[in-house]
Amino acid sequence: MSALLEARAVAKHFGGVKALKDVSLSIAPGEIYGLIGPNGAGKTTFFNCLTGLYAPDGGGFTFAGAPLKASAPHQAAQRGIARTFQNIRLFAHMTARENVMVGRHARTRAGVIGAILRDPRTRAEEAAIARRAEELLHYVGIADRADDLAKHLSYGDQRRLEIARALATEPRLLCLDEPAAGMNATERAALRTLIAGIRSDGITVLLIEHDVKLVMGLCDRVAVLDYGQLVVEDVPAVVQRHPRVIEAYLGAAPDEAGQGGAEEGGHA
């Protein structure tokens, strides 16, 4: 089966820091693909290059068989790539429903003029957007918070809201940057069920996560970055026995890594 996403020798430098050194990997349609590595390994930089926030200094991406234009966030969204952010980026003073509606607007036709004049077509479209937002809030498990301001939601619920907003763009590939950060064990278990459900519904998932237990239990394949370099890309059973992975994740023994040993990686 041909890849949904292919990264070819993606390189990114910040001054003297080589954040990505010719990283090549490929993600199959329907996979949950994990991207792990210690702090500063280049994971978020990879997301930023993929979603057009940064232009790579070398290499590039092919998505669904066609090249992705570098440095074009709107193109990435239009082609079907959505993301969440490590540092939650919600509209704090808008309700949960409105935050999802913003994501949905990326997919709708009514323009600024329509929004100002509020003609019948625009009103019908707005009603459909609100309905879909409601469905997505239900899907991620926070329908009861629809009318609450985003800033009043718990940390875990804010992360769910970010996922709902990303899903509102109808992505083929959903990129999640540390979705479990700051969550307690119950919230993490619910997140795991949610991500598995998203994949069952046909969306490919690319997951950056420090929670090794979550990654190894959920992902079909895992890639490990270290100092900007791809160390290994394989199924979890192989990856968690790789010496560099054991070393990076605080010396956890292989079977501990798969059963909730270390949660934070670091170059300390």
Ligand SMILES: Nc1ncnc2c1ncn2[C@@H]1O[C@H](COP(=O)(O)OP(=O)(O)OP(=O)(O)O)[C@@H](O)[C@H]1O
């Ligand atoms: N905008 C930037 N300007 C300068 N250096 C940057 C920038 N973004 C990232 N870097 C550097 O690139 C390297 C990779 O950073 P990146 O944030 O991609 O790592 P990461 O694996 O996502 O780390 P973490 O797990 O801590 O989020 C780091 O040395 C970082 O300091």
